[in-house]
Amino acid sequence: MKKYFQHTFLKTSLLVVGCLPMVTSCEKEIMEPVRNSYVPISVDANAGTWKTYLPTAAEITVPAPKATSSPEYLAELANVKQLSASLTKEQQEKVAYWGAGAVYRWNEIGRELSAKYNLPPASNAEGKYPLPDAANPLADPKFPFANPPYTARALAYLSVAQYDALVLTWKHKYAYKRQAPSEVDGSIKALLPVSGIPAYPSEDAVVAASSFVILKAMFPGEVPFLEQKLKEHQDARLWAGMNVASDLKAGVDLGNAVAAQVMNRARTDGMSASNNQALTPGMIKLAKNLGVKTPWMSQETPARPPMLPNYGAVQTWNFDKSTLVKIRPALPHLEGSAEFEKDLNELRSIQKNQTREQARIANYWADGVGSYTPPGHWLRTAANVAHEAKYSEVRMARTLALVGTSLMDAGIGCWDAKFYYYTPRPQQFGLKTSVGLPNFPSYTSGHSTFSSAAATVLGYLFPQQAKRFDELALEASNSRVYGLIHYRVDCEMGLKHGKVIGEYAIARGKADGSNL
Amino acid sequence: MRRKLIGCLVLLVVVLYGNVARAQMPHDAIYMPKKQICLAGMYGHSRWNQYWEGSLKRENFNLGTHTTQSVMLMPAIGITDRLNVILAVPYVWTRTSAGNLLGQEGFQDFSGWLKYKVLDFRGLSLHGVVGGSIPMGNYVPDFLPMSIGMQAKTATGRLIVNYTHPATGLYLNGHGSYSWRSKIRVDRDAYQAHDRVYNTNEVGVPNAIDMGVRLGVLKPKWQLEAFTERFSCVDGDYIRRNDMPFPTNKMEMTTAGLYGKIQPKQLGLNARVGRVLEGRNAGQSWSYTVGVLYQFNYLKK
Numbered sequence: 001m002k003k004y005f006q007h008t009f010l011k012t013s014l015l016v017v018g019c020l021p022m023v024t025s026c027e028k029e030i031m032e033p034v035r036n037s038y039v040p041i042s043v044d045a046n047a048g049t050w051k052t053y054l055p056t057a058a059e060i061t062v063p064a065p066k067a068t069s070s071p072e073y074l075a076e077l078a079n080v081k082q083l084s085a086s087l088t089k090e091q092q093e094k095v096a097y098w099g100a101g102a103v104y105r106w107n108e109i110g111r112e113l114s115a116k117y118n119l120p121p122a123s124n125a126e127g128k129y130p131l132p133d134a135a136n137p138l139a140d141p142k143f144p145f146a147n148p149p150y151t152a153r154a155l156a157y158l159s160v161a162q163y164d165a166l167v168l169t170w171k172h173k174y175a176y177k178r179q180a181p182s183e184v185d186g187s188i189k190a191l192l193p194v195s196g197i198p199a200y201p202s203e204d205a206v207v208a209a210s211s212f213v214i215l216k217a218m219f220p221g222e223v224p225f226l227e228q229k230l231k232e233h234q235d236a237r238l239w240a241g242m243n244v245a246s247d248l249k250a251g252v253d254l255g256n257a258v259a260a261q262v263m264n265r266a267r268t269d270g271m272s273a274s275n276n277q278a279l280t281p282g283m284i285k286l287a288k289n290l291g292v293k294t295p296w297m298s299q300e301t302p303a304r305p306p307m308l309p310n311y312g313a314v315q316t317w318n319f320d321k322s323t324l325v326k327i328r329p330a331l332p333h334l335e336g337s338a339e340f341e342k343d344l345n346e347l348r349s350i351q352k353n354q355t356r357e358q359a360r361i362a363n364y365w366a367d368g369v370g371s372y373t374p375p376g377h378w379l380r381t382a383a384n385v386a387h388e389a390k391y392s393e394v395r396m397a398r399t400l401a402l403v404g405t406s407l408m409d410a411g412i413g414c415w416d417a418k419f420y421y422y423t424p425r426p427q428q429f430g431l432k433t434s435v436g437l438p439n440f441p442s443y444t445s446g447h448s449t450f451s452s453a454a455a456t457v458l459g460y461l462f463p464q465q466a467k468r469f470d471e472l473a474l475e476a477s478n479s480r481v482y483g484l485i486h487y488r489v490d491c492e493m494g495l496k497h498g499k500v501i502g503e504y505a506i507a508r509g510k511a512d513g514s515n516l
Numbered sequence: 517m518r519r520k521l522i523g524c525l526v527l528l529v530v531v532l533y534g535n536v537a538r539a540q541m542p543h544d545a546i547y548m549p550k551k552q553i554c555l556a557g558m559y560g561h562s563r564w565n566q567y568w569e570g571s572l573k574r575e576n577f578n579l580g581t582h583t584t585q586s587v588m589l590m591p592a593i594g595i596t597d598r599l600n601v602i603l604a605v606p607y608v609w610t611r612t613s614a615g616n617l618l619g620q621e622g623f624q625d626f627s628g629w630l631k632y633k634v635l636d637f638r639g640l641s642l643h644g645v646v647g648g649s650i651p652m653g654n655y656v657p658d659f660l661p662m663s664i665g666m667q668a669k670t671a672t673g674r675l676i677v678n679y680t681h682p683a684t685g686l687y688l689n690g691h692g693s694y695s696w697r698s699k700i701r702v703d704r705d706a707y708q709a710h711d712r713v714y715n716t717n718e719v720g721v722p723n724a725i726d727m728g729v730r731l732g733v734l735k736p737k738w739q740l741e742a743f744t745e746r747f748s749c750v751d752g753d754y755i756r757r758n759d760m761p762f763p764t765n766k767m768e769m770t771t772a773g774l775y776g777k778i779q780p781k782q783l784g785l786n787a788r789v790g791r792v793l794e795g796r797n798a799g800q801s802w803s804y805t806v807g808v809l810y811q812f813n814y815l816k817k
């Protein structure tokens with residue numbers, strides 16, 4: 001991490017717009033890495049032919065733009081010239097912020113909202129846990145409880161909407177080939193690197209609008225915040241001299257249209273039934289038939305219903321239902337077996353002599369309450385790596401969509417296994433924890449499955465770094481043993497399962513027409 | 517992940533503000549004579565089963581009663597009759613009566629103080645104190661409320677005003693201090709605070725003010741006082757609904773209690789009991805401390 005910090009700090013920006021390396025908090029300056037803008041390594045001119053996730057999205061059209069010689073365009077150009085002529089420091093900072101990348105920033109916003117809403121409801125006076133209410137999102141408990149399955153799904157839809165919308169953006173950009181304002185009029189000084197990618201429709205507006213639609217649905221209490229970001233992002237493009245108003249308008253229309261289709265899938269993917277608690281008695285019965293002696297029980301007081309017991313039935317992205325069952329991990333070691341005792345004894349021994357390094361690893365990967373969860377952690381890694389590789393917006397979106405859908409698939413596959421086997425947590429045998437205990441069955445480890453799926457996909461996308469990703473996934477997996485909340489077998493089988501799930505995303509990536 | 521615990525704590529203040537005896541303390545107007553050392557060995561115990569989650573007073577069935585215990589070695593050294601050095605080495609351990617959070621233990625923060633009598637006029641005296649603390653070990657600072665401390669280095673400046681009625685030994689004492697607390701590093705590289713995500717492992721721990729007023733009697737062989745103390749961070753964020761505490765929290769506490777000491781000769785005993793009456797982002801603790809005092813010459817005559 002240290003290297004990463006130095007790298008980002010020492011690297012001089014491609015352009016000199018005000019950067020914001022520090023944020024003042026409680027009068028103490030906290031240094032955070034800075035992300036700058038760049039000229040992409042490739043314009044990905046053929047990205048308009050890449051395969052979208054939603055087949056129907058490909059049919060959405062964008063009206064032809066006015067010619068750059070038309071009076072309407074010239075009026076827009078004059079407006080940009082005027083707006084960009086003298087910027088306040090704050091406007092320059094906004095330009096630099098959004099200049100880091102549209103997909104990059106909206107993914108970061110998605111992760112930030114996930115962290116903000118990742119709080120389990122408190123029990124009430126009757127000893128019940130009230131359900132968050134989407135119609136009243138800011139009441140206590142807030143909607144949503146952005147736990148790992150929820151966050152995996154929210155961020156997957158975000159990336160899919162961005163990707164599908166950007167594929168169509170590229171299709172129409174290279175069909176119409178309308179140049180950027182600074183290329184049309186040399187007196188406009190663009191504040192961000194101009195890459196030669198046609199400006200109509202604006203990729204920034206497309207990403208902003210499609211992200212807005214998804215995040216508004218996923219975090220309905222944040223509409224004013226999101227509206228402000230949507231407006232600021234578009235304004236920043238005018239201030240920077242990067243787009244004229246009609247570039248943005250066409251982008252917003254396209255982003256809205258694609259995101260509406262993506263939301264149609266989201267509304268019917270089975271998430272609304274994911275918290276069906278009526279299913280758990282049948283699940284427990286089935287698990288007992290498989291030989292599970294002590295089924296999982298909530299270790300909280302009062303007992304909290306398990307997290308989204310039917311999330312395993314949510315629609316997957318990169319494989320179908322029958323595959324989900326086929327790749328389900330095998331029955332774990334059963335209570336009373338020598339293997340089970342061995343795993344339990346490993347935990348007892350760590351509890352007695354947990355090293356500081358084990359605690360560090362457990363804490364680093366905990367990604368618990370108040371965090372953006374393991375899916376957010378891995379999308380952050382993916383976004384940073386793609387940023388360092390200077391990917392175009394569309395290639396960045398492809399990267400995050402492959403990783404993001406794989407993370408959601410991992411969540412679904414893992415939850416399917418968890419509630420199929422319904423195995424007890426080590427705390428049901430007297431163990432404590434140094435990271436906090438998740439409120440759902442043990443086998444398999446979610447962290448292991450998420451991490452292995454993401455690392456596998458990232459290894460395909462960035463082969464030179466594949467070894468590092470595998471090491472990170474293994475460390476994330478081990479962290480759950482060090483934190484005393486998973487048996488070794490949960491982690492090992494989760495890693496294997498995640499790898500298989502990641503391979504399905506890779507198969508999709510290989511067949512999407514990008515030849516990447 | 518689903519840490520169901522939640523809560524808040526008093527640990528950080530164990531050394532500086534809470535739990536310890538008041539024999540030649542950084543707070544009081546008592547001095548070791550030149551060449552004398554008073555060595556205090558103390559045991560502290562602090563517990564709460566309710567806490568303020570932000571401003572909401574609540575209990576937590578997944579913590580039950582949270583207990584912090586400590587043992588501390590604390591020498592007060594007379595450099596001159598009006599300049600003392602006070603040092604403290606605490607060992608701290610935590611546990612809860614319910615839930616499954618692993619208790620933490622270890623050497624917490626070493627602290628050192630210089631106390632100087634600036635003025636002394638007919639029983640009215642003014643004292644200046646400077647102090648600082650540094651963590652003695654690499655304990656985990658953000659596994660709250662189980663962590664034994666927050667890993668911040670601190671520097672504190674304090675003024676004490678004291679009036680002792682010469683004939684009766686009745687005294688009235690007030691102090692105020694400001695503590696600068698360093699940024700810390702946590703094991704994770706992103707965290708939620710101040711209503712946003714910080715993408716770094718660096719965390720700002722808020723600075724703090726503490727004040728106290730005490731009224732008591734000081735006799736050559738014994739001392740008894742009633743006190744009230746106020747600790748508050750100068751800024752910071754509130755614990756969110758059903759969230760865990762974090763080192764950025766704006767902790768506030770008002771405590772009232774009694775303190776007594778008996779030291780007929782070289783050997784003495786002291787005891788303190790305190791109760792948090794009001795707070796924010798902190799546990800409503802009962803705490804007590806008992807100590808053994810031993811005074812001796814450190815330079816042979």
